[in-house]
Amino acid sequence: MLIAESQTMPFDAALPLQSGASIRGYSLSYETYGTLNADKSNAVLVCHALNASHHVAGVYADQPNNLGWWDNMIGPGKPLDTDRFFVIGVNNLGSCFGSTGPMHVNPDTGLVYGADFPVVTVEDWVNAQARLLDALGIEQLAAVMGGSLGGMQALSWTLQYPERVKHAVVVASAPNLNAENIAFNEVARRAIVTDPDFHNGHFYAHGVVPKRGLRIARMIGHITYLSDDVMNEKFGRELRNAVNSDTGYKYSTQDVEFQIESYLRYQGDKFSEYFDANTYLLITRALDYFDPARAFGGDLSKALERAICKFLLVSFTTDWRFSPARSREIVKGLIDNRRDVSYAEIDAPHGHDAFLLDDARYLNVVRAYFGQIANSLGDAA
Amino acid sequence: MLIAESQTMPFDAALPLQSGASIRGYSLSYETYGTLNADKSNAVLVCHALNASHHVAGVYADQPNNLGWWDNMIGPGKPLDTDRFFVIGVNNLGSCFGSTGPMHVNPDTGLVYGADFPVVTVEDWVNAQARLLDALGIEQLAAVMGGSLGGMQALSWTLQYPERVKHAVVVASAPNLNAENIAFNEVARRAIVTDPDFHNGHFYAHGVVPKRGLRIARMIGHITYLSDDVMNEKFGRELRNAVNSDTGYKYSTQDVEFQIESYLRYQGDKFSEYFDANTYLLITRALDYFDPARAFGGDLSKALERAICKFLLVSFTTDWRFSPARSREIVKGLIDNRRDVSYAEIDAPHGHDAFLLDDARYLNVVRAYFGQIANSLGDAA
Numbered sequence: 001m002l003i004a005e006s007q008t009m010p011f012d013a014a015l016p017l018q019s020g021a022s023i024r025g026y027s028l029s030y031e032t033y034g035t036l037n038a039d040k041s042n043a044v045l046v047c048h049a050l051n052a053s054h055h056v057a058g059v060y061a062d063q064p065n066n067l068g069w070w071d072n073m074i075g076p077g078k079p080l081d082t083d084r085f086f087v088i089g090v091n092n093l094g095s096c097f098g099s100t101g102p103m104h105v106n107p108d109t110g111l112v113y114g115a116d117f118p119v120v121t122v123e124d125w126v127n128a129q130a131r132l133l134d135a136l137g138i139e140q141l142a143a144v145m146g147g148s149l150g151g152m153q154a155l156s157w158t159l160q161y162p163e164r165v166k167h168a169v170v171v172a173s174a175p176n177l178n179a180e181n182i183a184f185n186e187v188a189r190r191a192i193v194t195d196p197d198f199h200n201g202h203f204y205a206h207g208v209v210p211k212r213g214l215r216i217a218r219m220i221g222h223i224t225y226l227s228d229d230v231m232n233e234k235f236g237r238e239l240r241n242a243v244n245s246d247t248g249y250k251y252s253t254q255d256v257e258f259q260i261e262s263y264l265r266y267q268g269d270k271f272s273e274y275f276d277a278n279t280y281l282l283i284t285r286a287l288d289y290f291d292p293a294r295a296f297g298g299d300l301s302k303a304l305e306r307a308i309c310k311f312l313l314v315s316f317t318t319d320w321r322f323s324p325a326r327s328r329e330i331v332k333g334l335i336d337n338r339r340d341v342s343y344a345e346i347d348a349p350h351g352h353d354a355f356l357l358d359d360a361r362y363l364n365v366v367r368a369y370f371g372q373i374a375n376s377l378g379d380a381a
Numbered sequence: 382m383l384i385a386e387s388q389t390m391p392f393d394a395a396l397p398l399q400s401g402a403s404i405r406g407y408s409l410s411y412e413t414y415g416t417l418n419a420d421k422s423n424a425v426l427v428c429h430a431l432n433a434s435h436h437v438a439g440v441y442a443d444q445p446n447n448l449g450w451w452d453n454m455i456g457p458g459k460p461l462d463t464d465r466f467f468v469i470g471v472n473n474l475g476s477c478f479g480s481t482g483p484m485h486v487n488p489d490t491g492l493v494y495g496a497d498f499p500v501v502t503v504e505d506w507v508n509a510q511a512r513l514l515d516a517l518g519i520e521q522l523a524a525v526m527g528g529s530l531g532g533m534q535a536l537s538w539t540l541q542y543p544e545r546v547k548h549a550v551v552v553a554s555a556p557n558l559n560a561e562n563i564a565f566n567e568v569a570r571r572a573i574v575t576d577p578d579f580h581n582g583h584f585y586a587h588g589v590v591p592k593r594g595l596r597i598a599r600m601i602g603h604i605t606y607l608s609d610d611v612m613n614e615k616f617g618r619e620l621r622n623a624v625n626s627d628t629g630y631k632y633s634t635q636d637v638e639f640q641i642e643s644y645l646r647y648q649g650d651k652f653s654e655y656f657d658a659n660t661y662l663l664i665t666r667a668l669d670y671f672d673p674a675r676a677f678g679g680d681l682s683k684a685l686e687r688a689i690c691k692f693l694l695v696s697f698t699t700d701w702r703f704s705p706a707r708s709r710e711i712v713k714g715l716i717d718n719r720r721d722v723s724y725a726e727i728d729a730p731h732g733h734d735a736f737l738l739d740d741a742r743y744l745n746v747v748r749a750y751f752g753q754i755a756n757s758l759g760d761a762a
Contacts, residue, residue, distance in 0.1 A: 019632035119632040179612035179641045180604060186642045187600045190649070193635055194593040196577055212575040216597060219568045223561060231560035237672060247675055251400035251500040253662035254574055258669065260560045261567045268571070281634035288639065291618060294628055 002058030002075045002082065004031050004068060006098060009135050015093075015128055021118040025107040028132050029091040029098030030054045033074065034082035036138070041377055043086045043138045044370075045129060046070065047146035047153035050221070050283050051275065053097035056089030057082070070147075072358050079367035084374040085142065090132055092125045094282040102278035103204060115201020115278055122149075122290040126156045130164070142373055145169035147355035148322065149283070152290045155330065158307035159292055167373055168307075169366065171314045172355035174326035175300050175333070176291035181321065184224055185284040188217035192277050201278050210277045215268030217280055222267050227318035227351030235260040300329060301336035311341040312369045314362060316354040342369065383439030383456045383463065385412050385449060387479060390516050396474075396509055399670075402499040406488040409513050410472040410479025411435045414455065415463035417519070423758055424467045424519045425751075426510060427451065428527035428534035431602070431664050432656065434478035437470030438463070451528075453739050460748035465755040466523065471513055473506045475663040483659035484585060496582020496659055503530075503671040507537045511545070523754055526550035528736035529703065530664070533671045536711065539688035540673055548754055549688075550747065552695045553736035555707035556681050556714070557672035562702065565605055566665040569598035573658050582659050591658045596649030598661055603648050608699035608732030616641040674714075681710060682717035692722040693750045695743060697735040723750065 007030055014024035031054050036043060046056050048069070057068035057075045074080045074087055091099040094117055102117040109116075133141070144165050146154040151173025158168045177185070192198060192213030199206050226234075238259040242248030249257060256262045296302040311334055315327035324345050334341040344365040348354040354362070388411055395405035412435050417424060427437050429450070438449035438456045455461045455468055472480040475498055483498040490497075514522070525546050527535040532554025539549045558566070573579055573594030580587050607615075619640040623629030630638060637643045677683040692715055696708035705726045715722040725746040729735040735743070 018628075019630075020626070021632075115634070119634060121632075176618060178609065179616040179618070179639075180607075180609050182618070182639050183600075183604045183612065183641050183645055186639075186645055187597060187604070189634065190600065190646070191572060191597050194596070215575070216568060216572050219564075219571065220601070223564045223568070226561075228559065228561050231564065235560040237557060237560070237563070237675075245401070247399075247670070247672075249400075249670055251402075251502075251670075253496070253500060253570070253659075253666050258560075258563050258567075260564050264564055264567055265571070278634075285634045289628070289630055289632075291628075294618075 026100035096276035191216035218271035385439035407481035477657035572597035599652035
């Protein structure tokens with residue numbers, strides 16, 4: 001088993017943000033796996049989605065059960081093979097898993113940021129990641145890779161730093177959120193900010209956590225991660241504890257009756273124990289705001305003109321959060337610019353979650369793609 | 382314009398409920414339109430869904446803007462023609478629009494029911510509606526009709542009182558909720574019951590209303606009523622007030638930024654002003670529980686064997702709440718029993734909401750079906 005080690009990179013210089021604000025005295029948590037080759041040509045940056053971190057692969061020596069969130073994808077002999085690549089996982093600004101975020105102290109005020117943490121965008125994250133690469137002495141990435149919101153970062157890399165990326169692997173992602181995506185984010189945010197324990201985002205000072213809101217947010221999230229089919233197969237209309245009646249129902253409005261209710265409550269409770277409410281707001285807003293075509297009057301092909309690297313896009317048939325049609329929009333935009341793009345639409349039952357799961361066809365597509373990149377690295381690898 | 386008049390029918394005898402409990406001293410609010418013919422053969426019962434009432438068509442003399450929720454369907458010369466049929470709209474038990482519900486006094490205790498209002502099911506509602514018909518002297522319905530949850534009641538009528546129904550019109554409905562449907566209901570319920578103003582359902586005594594929870598519940602509901610396409614067309618990524626920056630964004634986690642956010646907040650606010658929280662719990666549970674196949678080991682064909690009337694089923698292509706596949710399950714179950722069933726799958730962009738909207742093909746299908754029924758009534762009509 002790969003042994004991971006969380007590292008911290010401090011940054012003194014202020015990072016200008018898309019909003020016009022800036023952040024200084026921040027640090028990024030990151031992990032690396034494998035060995036950087038002599039000409040530093042085998043680095044792969046992995047970007048995370050909403051509920052994930054820089055702990056991408058392996059386990060910590062003192063936490064043998066704390067497995068990286070993409071460990072099925074990344075490690076020795078895995079599709080992204082750490083025997084051949086130097087893989088970097090980085091936690092984004094504003095997160096609650098190590099990098100500077102709302103629960104940390106603002107050096108300008110000496111107070112915990114809370115709701116005053118500056119709004120960060122996908123572009124800001126990419127800029128911060130570029131600085132991390134600078135600090136690690138990596139000029140160009142063999143590849144940048146991510147799923148969902150992580151895929152948006154990978155895509156944005158190819159537009160913000162086209163010369164620094166040779167390949168981009170964009171999985172289960174979209175060129176922007178549609179109205180329904182924004183709507184679900186908004187409901188989750190309203191649940192959080194209207195929780196009396198939110199205290200306008202300064203709940204830390206009150207010694208409370210807006211758990212009610214976080215639970216609702218997570219329950220909504222979970223529904224959108226799963227496909228209809230997988231929900232029906234996994235839970236269907238099964239009861240948690242059938243009682244002795246004709247129907248088996250308890251006839252109660254508040255007791256847990258169906259298995260799906262039990263599952264969602266459990267997921268919501270667990271999440272509310274560790275996730276930061278301000279981080280949830282920040283990350284969902286970063287999702288809402290991402291829209292590279294916006295500056296080009298909505299013309300995605302025009303926006304993607306800047307990208308010069310090669311692409312692999314992957315989508316999953318039952319993903320209704322970021323449907324295959326959204327990935328195809330990106331593919332079309334790239335082809336309009338005659339870019340080198342591979343696209344795999346995987347017939348998988350698991351919905352959006354599929355990008356994190358073991359699907360042989362999916363993993364083989366990624367393995368083949370990275371295999372080609374590894375071979376192209378030549379002697380220096 | 383049809384002038385409607387809300388009426389009240391009191392019931393002294395206790396109504397046994399599916400849960401084993403019973404309710405006594407209750408009343409039902411109802412409205413009727415048109416004239417009952419001499420042999421009482423032209424009565425049509427219209428059942429309502431979650432957020433609706435007995436006010437199905439027309440306006441009240443003193444409220445000229447308070448239009449019945451299915452006024453485009455029902456009235457003089459409309460698809461369900463009140464010049465030919467005697468139409469009855471009834472508000473269900475547990476509702477907050479007139480019939481006995483959680484905000485009324487329990488005659489057994491002298492206290493407001495609140496959360497102690499007994500759990501009511503689709504079957505219970507149908508039994509209560511049957512008693513109303515008894516009181517009105519109507520032995521057999523020319524038709525029973527409903528959309529969504531109202532369609533479930535129409536379907537249940539054909540199983541509970543097969544001899545009393547000649548036709549059933551079941552629109553945008555399903556033979557039961559699937560796991561995803563239950564999941565959305567559960568999130569909405571959790572938002573309500575975890576609102577500190579809910580007070581375990583006895584908020585009336587505290588002079589408060591769990592508006593936070595009701596807002597979230599309604600926002601979730603609205604997302605599921607609309608199709609992806611119609612949301613994108615209506616709102617897309619349009620900003621409410623673009624600010625003067627490259628992107629037009631305000632870069633705020635809590636301000637309204639997108640039009641879809643503004644729409645959802647408005648819908649949530651409005652709903653929380655008038656809808657009762659306990660009613661929301663009761664009605665979503667009635668939805669969860671409805672499952673006529675349950676007593677037959679999940680065999681819907683077996684369950685539908687009891688139905689002897691003729692059927693019209695209608696579904697809408699972009700309805701992802703109760704998709705056409707769910708209506709087709711009912712059609713199949715009826716055909717397995719060699720029942721007379723017509724089925725129209727309407728290619729409409731509006732999602733679940735379509736059943737309330739003006740779609741010429743949809744309205745014409747219903748018009749033609751009721752036209753045939755009217756003609757079959759013969760001289761007595």
